[in-house]
Amino acid sequence: MARMLLAFSAAAIGVLALTVPQSSNLQTSVASVPPLSTVDRPQLYRLQTRYKNLAKQLSQLSPHQTYILVDTARNHLYVKRQGVVVLDAIASTGSGTILTKPGDGNGQWVFDTPRGEFVVQSKLTKPVWVKPDWAFLEEGLMVPRNPEDRVEQGVLGEYALGFGKGYFIHGTLYTRLLGKNVTHGCIRLNDDDLKSVYQLARVGTPIMIF
Amino acid sequence: MHLCALLTLLLPFAAPTWGADYNAFPDLGISDPASLQEASRVLEEELRLAARPQTYLLVDLVAHRIAIKARGVVLHQIPIVGWSGSASDQMANTFRLIARPPVVRPIIDPSSAVEREPIALADMPTQYRVTFTPPFNLEIVPAAGEDPIRWAWANVSDWWRQLGRWSSSLMAGHTSQNEPSLRITLSVEQARSLAWSMVDGMALVIRRPADQ
Numbered sequence: 001m002a003r004m005l006l007a008f009s010a011a012a013i014g015v016l017a018l019t020v021p022q023s024s025n026l027q028t029s030v031a032s033v034p035p036l037s038t039v040d041r042p043q044l045y046r047l048q049t050r051y052k053n054l055a056k057q058l059s060q061l062s063p064h065q066t067y068i069l070v071d072t073a074r075n076h077l078y079v080k081r082q083g084v085v086v087l088d089a090i091a092s093t094g095s096g097t098i099l100t101k102p103g104d105g106n107g108q109w110v111f112d113t114p115r116g117e118f119v120v121q122s123k124l125t126k127p128v129w130v131k132p133d134w135a136f137l138e139e140g141l142m143v144p145r146n147p148e149d150r151v152e153q154g155v156l157g158e159y160a161l162g163f164g165k166g167y168f169i170h171g172t173l174y175t176r177l178l179g180k181n182v183t184h185g186c187i188r189l190n191d192d193d194l195k196s197v198y199q200l201a202r203v204g205t206p207i208m209i210f
Numbered sequence: 211m212h213l214c215a216l217l218t219l220l221l222p223f224a225a226p227t228w229g230a231d232y233n234a235f236p237d238l239g240i241s242d243p244a245s246l247q248e249a250s251r252v253l254e255e256e257l258r259l260a261a262r263p264q265t266y267l268l269v270d271l272v273a274h275r276i277a278i279k280a281r282g283v284v285l286h287q288i289p290i291v292g293w294s295g296s297a298s299d300q301m302a303n304t305f306r307l308i309a310r311p312p313v314v315r316p317i318i319d320p321s322s323a324v325e326r327e328p329i330a331l332a333d334m335p336t337q338y339r340v341t342f343t344p345p346f347n348l349e350i351v352p353a354a355g356e357d358p359i360r361w362a363w364a365n366v367s368d369w370w371r372q373l374g375r376w377s378s379s380l381m382a383g384h385t386s387q388n389e390p391s392l393r394i395t396l397s398v399e400q401a402r403s404l405a406w407s408m409v410d411g412m413a414l415v416i417r418r419p420a421d422q
Binding site: 051071072 | 233234238241246247249250253254256257260261263264265278280281282283285286313315316317318320321328329330402403406407409
């Protein structure tokens with residue numbers, strides 16, 4: 001409303017200035033319009049312009065493409081596009097448990113899903129799990145020397161999306177555990193949601209995890 | 211004269227528009243210079259944070275909410291039930307969390323057949339005090355109606371700390387400069403949610419009311 005009033009007043013002044021002869025006293029012709037403050041308004045205008053420019057700069061940093069949002073507290077994964085949720089999936093994220101590394105008093109694995117911003121680095125079909133050392137140690141088993149003994153097929157679902165340091169969004173056989181913090185850091189989805197995420201995301205798609 | 215008139219006609223179109231895209235704070239009083247200055251200061255801090263791949267916290271004391279953000283996007287919002295603070299003039303800064311609230315993590319014992327329950331949101335504390343650098347203290351307390359015992363204890367602890375500060379000042383013979391501190395009341399669920407979302411080194415920016 002204030003903006004409309006300002007626009008109307010400015011337009012009225014402009015029109016009158018064009019129609020009144022140059023030798024006339026403008027102040028007499030627009031005596032009914034209160035004079036603009038020469039102290040407050042320019043400063044207010046500068047502050048408003050500065051704020052608007054900063055807000056615009058901030059909005060330009062936000063992802064304008066599809067991005068993935070993971071809520072590890074509530075175990076949900078969202079795919080969003082221009083602020084709109086296009087997929088809302090129940091997930092499983094890191095358990096937060098600790099496993100001590102053998103032979104090293106201070107070393108330990110902490111099974112958290114990492115927080116922050118990442119990007120999809122790889123997209124895999126029919127992924128195969130190459131089990132890391134902790135997968136054997138937490139079961140009380142010896143770590144195999146033969147690399148082939150680490151391979152386990154069919155446990156990660158049909159697709160996997162890697163986002164760095166060995167972390168993936170992948171499927172699971174334990175769908176009854178979806179919605180709980182049970183993983184070793186990866187993000188698990190059911191088959192249908194995993195397929196949707198695989199189709200919606202591409203290499204470079206941002207993943208924001210909190 | 212004609213140039214002046216032309217510029218005057220163009221002025222409304224050059225005036226800042228307040229479309230939703232460019233209004234980071236919809237509750238902002240656009241005619242209040244102090245509010246505009248504070249909002250702009252916060253945006254400048256936020257621009258530096260949003261330029262890097264990280265999550266950060268925006269404590270908005272005007273809108274009464276804490277936002278977990280990344281790249282300027284709100285990932286999650288936590289409503290603030292109430293707040294109080296001191297040394298607000300020192301809150302115009304970007305603070306970094308020294309350590310997240312402590313939580314007991316289950317330790318896997320390979321020799322045990324008993325499966326340990328994983329950590330969950332319900333394991334998070336509902337009352338905690340975290341410190342930041344540069345020096346800033348944030349205390350989270352649960353709403354009185356939801357956890358009256360912890361709320362009462364938080365008030366007693368706060369009173370005791372204030373008493374300690376006053377007595378120190380009295381003995382020193384001068385008023386010591388207090389570290390900025392903020393005490394925020396949240397619901398039990400949201401207090402846990404905030405504790406869960408905090409990570410060591412997480413940045414925090416505060417938007418203060420213009421009259422503070």
